[in-house]
Amino acid sequence: MKFENLPDSGGHYGEFGGKYVPETLMAPLEELEEAFEQEWHNDDYRAELNHLNRTFSGRPTPLYKSESLSRLAGTPVYLKREDLCHTGAHKINNTLGQALLARRMGKKRIIAETGAGQHGVATASVCALLGLDCTVYMGSHDMQRQQPNVYRMNLLGAEVKPVSTGSGTLKDAVNEAMRDWVQTVENTHYIIGSAVGPHPFPKIVRTFQKIIGEETRQQIIEIENRLPGLVIACVGGGSNAIGMFHPFLDDDVQLVGVEAGGRGPKPGDHAARLLQPESGVLHGALSYLLQDDEGMVMLTHSVSAGLDYPLIGPEHAFLAKDKRVEYQNATDEEALEAFHFLCSKEGIIPALESSHAVAWLMKNMERIAKGVPVVINLSGRGDKDVEIIRNI
Numbered sequence: 001m002k003f004e005n006l007p008d009s010g011g012h013y014g015e016f017g018g019k020y021v022p023e024t025l026m027a028p029l030e031e032l033e034e035a036f037e038q039e040w041h042n043d044d045y046r047a048e049l050n051h052l053n054r055t056f057s058g059r060p061t062p063l064y065k066s067e068s069l070s071r072l073a074g075t076p077v078y079l080k081r082e083d084l085c086h087t088g089a090h091k092i093n094n095t096l097g098q099a100l101l102a103r104r105m106g107k108k109r110i111i112a113e114t115g116a117g118q119h120g121v122a123t124a125s126v127c128a129l130l131g132l133d134c135t136v137y138m139g140s141h142d143m144q145r146q147q148p149n150v151y152r153m154n155l156l157g158a159e160v161k162p163v164s165t166g167s168g169t170l171k172d173a174v175n176e177a178m179r180d181w182v183q184t185v186e187n188t189h190y191i192i193g194s195a196v197g198p199h200p201f202p203k204i205v206r207t208f209q210k211i212i213g214e215e216t217r218q219q220i221i222e223i224e225n226r227l228p229g230l231v232i233a234c235v236g237g238g239s240n241a242i243g244m245f246h247p248f249l250d251d252d253v254q255l256v257g258v259e260a261g262g263r264g265p266k267p268g269d270h271a272a273r274l275l276q277p278e279s280g281v282l283h284g285a286l287s288y289l290l291q292d293d294e295g296m297v298m299l300t301h302s303v304s305a306g307l308d309y310p311l312i313g314p315e316h317a318f319l320a321k322d323k324r325v326e327y328q329n330a331t332d333e334e335a336l337e338a339f340h341f342l343c344s345k346e347g348i349i350p351a352l353e354s355s356h357a358v359a360w361l362m363k364n365m366e367r368i369a370k371g372v373p374v375v376i377n378l379s380g381r382g383d384k385d386v387e388i389i390r391n392i
């Protein structure tokens, strides 16, 4: 039960995490933490969330045996089908939980940031469902490469605000969302889309995403009558991975997080924070951050917008330092190969983000223990990526 009491009351995971925010946000963050702790233990709130998870989002998602990957690996390989969630990715698990919380806190307006657009679409959907006003910040580069999701957010009634500062990607969108929140916190809730940001956000996001690992644990025991030997998930900010890993932390299960290896290990060409881990503060939390010698946040690159972020969530930094989770990376090229493999051999078009997790398995087949089941979290579907693939 080593990991049960994380974070501590200050939001720390060992030396990582915390609340590095302007004074104006301290009280709202405390108010949020209090509301979350209260509602999470409120039967009425939990019943509402469970009901919508089932009827709106389509949970539980299946645990599906991939025959083609099993043949390649020489051991059973299962895909946790978060790609079958309503709106196309795991993001809805967190968005639904936070929007229901915001409504109970009396907030009428929601803001969010988005990279791949999946979190933006999930947020826009639940806001439409719950009658909340919705603004989504999105980097201009990401808007270009994830066009279908921009249009979907508009259809769902959200305003998408382009952010052209910096590299026009996820980091810049979070900056703008934070700036908005500081000024509007009285009536606005900020639904952060990953296990990042100041405490209590990483804990809240993990709590809503843990359903992925909890279902998987139950399903694999039902199917295989044992736990998996290896669980793999891609890591952007880290929400799908922490949601999948958390229920296995105290078990004898190998956990591998796969970051974006981009074009290769040269600085600026990837988003693999654990290649040369260095601590730094971004968006309210201390964690491993890609930065240059002067401490300036480094530009990142990944073919997948959702993994293109310079900071890894603070709980992952802790798990890396503790050596409980192994963090590896897969390049753009390897992810694309895995993408095409799943399309042509399995009849599944995966998100480019999730393709990184599949890619890591595909290039490490020899290292995999035989006879023990492997689970990959297929965090999302690739409809949003079809244009990117077409233009490569």
Ligand SMILES: Cc1ncc(COP(=O)(O)O)c(C=O)c1O
Pocket (backbone or CB within 6 Å): 089, 090, 115, 116, 117, 118, 119, 193, 194, 195, 234, 235, 236, 237, 238, 239, 240, 241, 305, 306, 307, 351, 353, 354, 379, 380, 381
């Ligand atoms: C399908 C999918 N998987 C993974 C991610 C990465 O985010 P996280 O690390 O928070 O799961 C994203 C982010 O947009 C995504 O859309």
